[in-house]
Amino acid sequence: xxxxxxxxxxxxxxxVRLHGQGAVKRRIMEMGLIRGTRVLVRKLAPLGDPMELxxxxxxxxxxxxxxxxxxxx
Amino acid sequence: xTPITIALAGNPNSGKTTLFNLLTGxxxxxxxxxxxxxxxxxxxxxxxxxxxxxxxxxxxSLSPYTPExxxxxxxxxxxxxxxxINVVDASNLERNLFLTTQLLExxxxxxxxxxxxxxxxxSGDQVDVAALSRGLGCPVLWLxxxxxxxxxxLAQAAIQAANQGSQAPPDCLEGPVxxxxxxxxxxxxxxxxxxxxxxxxxxxxxxxxxxxxxxxxPEDLANQVSGVADRLEEAExxxxxxxxxxxxxxxxxxxxxxxxxxxxxxxxxxxxxRIDQVVTNRLxxxxxxxxxxxxxxxxxxTTIGSLVTGFxxxxxxxxxxxAPLRQLLxxxxxxxxxxxxxxxxxxxxxxAVLGFVPQMLVLFLLLGILEDVGYLARxxxxxxxxxxxxxxxxxxxxxxxIGSGCSVPGIMASRTIEQERDRRMTIITTSFxxxxxxxxxxxxxxxxxxxxxxxxxxAAYLAGVLAVVLSGIILKKxxxxxxxxxxxxMELPAYHLPLPRNVLRAAWERGWSxxxxxxxxxxxxxxxxxxxxxxxxxxxxxxxVDSSEGSLLAALGRLVAPVxxxxxxxxxxxxxxxxTGLLAKENIVSTYGVxxxxxxxxxxxxQIWGRLAADxxxxxxxxxxxxxxxxxxxxxxxxAIKREMNSSGWTAFxxxxxxxxxxxxxxxxxxxxxxxxGQAPGLYSLAALLVLAASLYLLLRPRPVxxxxxxxx
Amino acid sequence: xxxxxxxxxxxALAALLALVIRAQVRARRAGRGCGMACSSCPGCxxxxxxxxxxxx
Numbered sequence: 001x002x003x004x005x006x007x008x009x010x011x012x013x014x015x016v017r018l019h020g021q022g023a024v025k026r027r028i029m030e031m032g033l034i035r036g037t038r039v040l041v042r043k044l045a046p047l048g049d050p051m052e053l054x055x056x057x058x059x060x061x062x063x064x065x066x067x068x069x070x071x072x073x
Numbered sequence: 074x075t076p077i078t079i080a081l082a083g084n085p086n087s088g089k090t091t092l093f094n095l096l097t098g099x100x101x102x103x104x105x106x107x108x109x110x111x112x113x114x115x116x117x118x119x120x121x122x123x124x125x126x127x128x129x130x131x132x133x134s135l136s137p138y139t140p141e142x143x144x145x146x147x148x149x150x151x152x153x154x155x156x157x158i159n160v161v162d163a164s165n166l167e168r169n170l171f172l173t174t175q176l177l178e179x180x181x182x183x184x185x186x187x188x189x190x191x192x193x194x195x196s197g198d199q200v201d202v203a204a205l206s207r208g209l210g211c212p213v214l215w216l217x218x219x220x221x222x223x224x225x226x227l228a229q230a231a232i233q234a235a236n237q238g239s240q241a242p243p244d245c246l247e248g249p250v251x252x253x254x255x256x257x258x259x260x261x262x263x264x265x266x267x268x269x270x271x272x273x274x275x276x277x278x279x280x281x282x283x284x285x286x287x288x289x290x291p292e293d294l295a296n297q298v299s300g301v302a303d304r305l306e307e308a309e310x311x312x313x314x315x316x317x318x319x320x321x322x323x324x325x326x327x328x329x330x331x332x333x334x335x336x337x338x339x340x341x342x343x344x345x346x347r348i349d350q351v352v353t354n355r356l357x358x359x360x361x362x363x364x365x366x367x368x369x370x371x372x373x374x375t376t377i378g379s380l381v382t383g384f385x386x387x388x389x390x391x392x393x394x395x396a397p398l399r400q401l402l403x404x405x406x407x408x409x410x411x412x413x414x415x416x417x418x419x420x421x422x423x424x425a426v427l428g429f430v431p432q433m434l435v436l437f438l439l440l441g442i443l444e445d446v447g448y449l450a451r452x453x454x455x456x457x458x459x460x461x462x463x464x465x466x467x468x469x470x471x472x473x474x475i476g477s478g479c480s481v482p483g484i485m486a487s488r489t490i491e492q493e494r495d496r497r498m499t500i501i502t503t504s505f506x507x508x509x510x511x512x513x514x515x516x517x518x519x520x521x522x523x524x525x526x527x528x529x530x531x532a533a534y535l536a537g538v539l540a541v542v543l544s545g546i547i548l549k550k551x552x553x554x555x556x557x558x559x560x561x562x563m564e565l566p567a568y569h570l571p572l573p574r575n576v577l578r579a580a581w582e583r584g585w586s587x588x589x590x591x592x593x594x595x596x597x598x599x600x601x602x603x604x605x606x607x608x609x610x611x612x613x614x615x616x617x618v619d620s621s622e623g624s625l626l627a628a629l630g631r632l633v634a635p636v637x638x639x640x641x642x643x644x645x646x647x648x649x650x651x652x653t654g655l656l657a658k659e660n661i662v663s664t665y666g667v668x669x670x671x672x673x674x675x676x677x678x679x680q681i682w683g684r685l686a687a688d689x690x691x692x693x694x695x696x697x698x699x700x701x702x703x704x705x706x707x708x709x710x711x712x713a714i715k716r717e718m719n720s721s722g723w724t725a726f727x728x729x730x731x732x733x734x735x736x737x738x739x740x741x742x743x744x745x746x747x748x749x750x751g752q753a754p755g756l757y758s759l760a761a762l763l764v765l766a767a768s769l770y771l772l773l774r775p776r777p778v779x780x781x782x783x784x785x786x
Numbered sequence: 787x788x789x790x791x792x793x794x795x796x797x798a799l800a801a802l803l804a805l806v807i808r809a810q811v812r813a814r815r816a817g818r819g820c821g822m823a824c825s826s827c828p829g830c831x832x833x834x835x836x837x838x839x840x841x842x
Contacts (some may be wrong), residue, residue, distance in 0.1 A: 405791035408788065411792050
């Protein structure tokens with residue numbers, strides 16, 4: 001199972017499934033990261049965390065811990 | 074005529090508040106939603122006494138997870154307005170429409186405002202407003218709140234919508250999800266007002282029982298509804314929330330294909346990204362940040378500072394203003410007390426502060442450029458990992474950066490932090506970062522005691538950051554504040570070239586504000602101060618004293634001064650200065666200006682710096698600066714703290730904590746410094762060591778048991 | 787000790803102070819808590835609309 005936190009900078013993927021529960025999962029979904037959404041990893045913060053992604057035409061910062069909940073292909 | 078209420082709803086950063094300000098002008102009432110630190114804003118539409126505008130907190134959706142969302146949905150379902158203006162950031166259309174689909178289900182008339190029209194135009198994207206309007210089933214209008222275009226038309230459309238009533242919402246759902254929703258609607262129909270039928274049914278499928286107004290469903294009905302939800306989830310192999318969210322985004326994507334033409338359909342790197350590759354780079358980011366900060370302070374304080382301040386103080390105020398004025402007054406044989414009041418009190422006090430205006434202007438300019446360019450948001454991004462180790466999220470850093478200009482907007486900027494715990498903690502610690510009013514203090518001592526070294530400002534800033542970080546660690550280990558920081562999901566706006574017009578204007582406004590404060594609060598304090606240090610009691614009568622040492626002020630100061638003995642500045646002048654600093658931090662400078670007979674001294678050729686250097690050692694100066702940097706901020710900031718905390722208990726705690734921290738820090742620095750210099754240990758050094766031990770314990774003890782990740786915020 | 791020039795100076799000073807106090811009180815009544823007029827704070831009535839005010 002490949003998750004978003006493993007995606008290197010500059011690469012795209014498609015969201016397959018969201019794991020996790022409650023507020024974090026909900027927030028991620030509300031930001032538009034749902035099944036079938038394309039996401040690009042634009043950059044990583046200096047200490048590797050958080051990640052900056054492009055989703056639906058805008059930029060989003062997401063912690064690696066939260067990105068690990070997002071299964072991709 | 075009954076008043077019409079129009080609510081403004083939209084994502085954070087969508088420009089909602091700018092629109093609100095546009096439409097209401099100064100006719101606003103700002104309070105707080107009961108029980109929380111979230112601002113509640115209402116106002117009358119300009120020119121109309123019968124239209125009330127209600128600004129709602131910025132939310133991404135109507136879920137039950139954050140206080141802002143709960144407030145918004147409770148308001149919209151239980152105290153419905155007559156119409157909603159949904160402010161949508163047109164440059165982030167899809168994500169913003171997510172909330173729109175939910176608002177439309179509430180059965181209220183909605184008017185959509187496509188804000189950031191200017192940004193969309195610049196990016197080359199195109200939005201077919203008519204298609205969007207058809208798809209959403211409600212009026213859609215362009216708005217550029219920044220350029221003040223479209224606001225009036227929007228208000229008119231909202232009023233019209235309120236009068237006409239709502240139309241049927243579009244079906245964003247389809248297929249099995251829609252079937253399930255219809256089933257639930259049929260079940261709950263007798264219990265729920267017609268307007269809220271769709272909204273409640275959807276929420277129930279999302280397993281959000283709080284959404285049903287009233288006392289909830291009777292048990293058997295709840296079970297039936299639950300059954301529908303179970304069957305749906307079984308069939309689709311996913312939970313209700315995800316299904317509905319996905320359905321919404323399907324709808325939005327279809328709508329987007331019909332109405333939005335993107336200029337840059339590929340997901341490729343832009344100029345902003347290339348800049349960020351350097352700025353947020355693993356190795357370079359923190360050094361670059363440190364460099365930027367150092368440069369900012371170096372340019373304003375050390376370079377401009379030493380050049381201009383001396384000139385302004387000695388020449389402008391000394392030669393041009395004070396001396397001639399003194400001659401005039403003495404020539405006219407005005408009583409010495411009064412002429413002294415004018416020359417030494419007013420000119421001396423105010424002049425001492427005004428000497429720093431050039432430095433401040435430069436500082437404001439540089440800060441404004443950083444803000445405008447978009448660098449500040451990157452800093453939160455960069456600092457997040459660092460901050461998280463100490464229990465805060467990167468979002469807590471932005472208020473502190475803003476606080477380096479003035480603590481008041483910094484404290485108010487804590488609103489972007491979702492978790493109440495973290496928000497309170499940020500409010501408490503924001504004022505540790507030196508604000509612009511504290512810079513004159515630093516500059517004064519840097520010049521007088523430390524030979525104008527550029528490191529003084531850097532050290533002060535570092536001390537502030539350290540205070541924040543250490544406070545974070547300590548507080549997070551107490552039960553009140555414990556818990557993982559909020560999920561860090563944040564937007565990074567693109568870089569843009571700073572608009573000279575905006576930056577200059579912002580810098581000028583802040584500079585002017587600085588000058589105004591000098592001419593008001595500091596003026597008043599200087600007058601009072603001068604009188605108190607010129608008058609004394611001898612033989613039961615009020616007389617003018619020869620030297621301030623015998624004055625009322627000195628007597629008062631000496632009463633309290635012992636408190637500061639362990640810190641190295643237990644004499645009355647420093648004590649008095651510290652207290653006047655509560656009114657406005659610059660007062661510390663003006664107080665010394667008055668007390669050292671500044672104007673007189675300048676005329677004689679001696680420097681105020683010389684007198685100051687005589688009163689302080691390098692170590693006691695450090696202790697003094699540290700104490701004043703960290704202790705309770707000026708009254709305006711305290712007011713902001715009180716407003717944002719929305720609780721006197723928390724405000725008191727904040728002030729107490731700050732004072733304790735300041736005292737402890739100064740104590741440690743001074744006493745340990747003395748020990749290092751070879752002084753014999755005494756009672757105070759023992760106290761300092763105890764404080765050190767206690768602090769280390771608080772810092773290093775294990776986190777409280779049971780600190781699991783809290784799901785609900 | 788209280789001659790005419792002294793009195794005049796005192797009056798001038800008093801007038802200045804009165805003006806200042808009045809302006810401050812008015813500002814606070816109008817909701818500008820800090821009595822200033824910079825555009826730094828969001829929601830402050832003196833916020834100019836196109837100012838770069840950080841918004842929540």
